[in-house]
Amino acid sequence: MTAFDGPHARALLTTACAAAGLPDPVDARLLALGENAVFDLGDPAVVAKVGRGPELTERARRELAVADWLGRQDVPVVRPYLPEPLVADGHPVTFWHRLGPAVRAAAPTDLAPLLRALHRLPDPPFELGRRDLLAPVDRWLASADGHIDPADAAFLRERRAGFATAIAELTPQLPPGVIHGDALPRNVQLTADGPVLLDLENVSHDLREHDLVVLALSHDRYGVPAEDYLAFTTTYGWDVRDWPGFAVLRGARETASASWVAQQVPGNQAALTEFRRRVASLRDGATAVRWYPF
Structure with a gap:
């Protein structure tokens, strides 16, 4: 291949x-x-x-x-x-x-109003499908066969199965509907005309909480400052961490995020290092260990 x-x-x-x-x-x-x-x-x-x-x-x-x-x-x-x-x-x-040049890097408060607008929309006249963020885990791990520890792959597959079951049992706080699916400031470009939403490949019909867990995890794992996260929740109007199902969606997204790095591992030592960092922190239950974007 x-x-x-x-x-x-x-x-x-x-x-x-x-x-x-x-x-x-x-x-x-x-x-x-x-x-x-x-x-x-x-x-x-x-x-x-x-x-x-x-x-x-x-x-x-x-x-x-x-x-x-x-x-x-x-x-x-x-x-x-x-x-x-x-x-x-x-x-x-x-x-x-191609969009016009960015006037500055997008911040969480630039993302929040776009999500509010998205979350108010009715369904489109075509099927969106669910946001099954765990579906590609096997494919990502398989692409790294021979390059990652099989025990790490088995650990992530076991987590995937457990969280897939747990997600199906969640009771949402918000009404399900249209979501972005990968709601991060990096998927917003702030042009002279205002913020523009990018990377629409995971737009789905599912729990709106999916979009809000992304930035909460970014605060916990990727170094988004507490004041930026607070500004995001204030602008959106709700903090998903107050929802009983938060830990489930967070754990599922961590599992997917660790597995995603695996496809970058062949021939890339930095990716292998980051993959191992993520898996080790999940094994240890170390929820505050810093991860690095890849």
């Missing part, structure tokens, strides 16, 4: 650009490499997302539909450049209009 790295993703991008009638992306700048490789094409003002594998094709298609629908609901979101994904050697590639 060919590794999904920067050069491979760039080759897939070249194929997709040719099919789309876009210039050769020889000077495209790699912005991020995770579930997708994200490239800024430069000229034209387009950003491309190359999916890690064929299993992401339907998600890419739904993300484009979600962006179109949210734009028509007056929620400020990134706009598709092409209405459907292209497929390059089985990998979905989507193209998006």
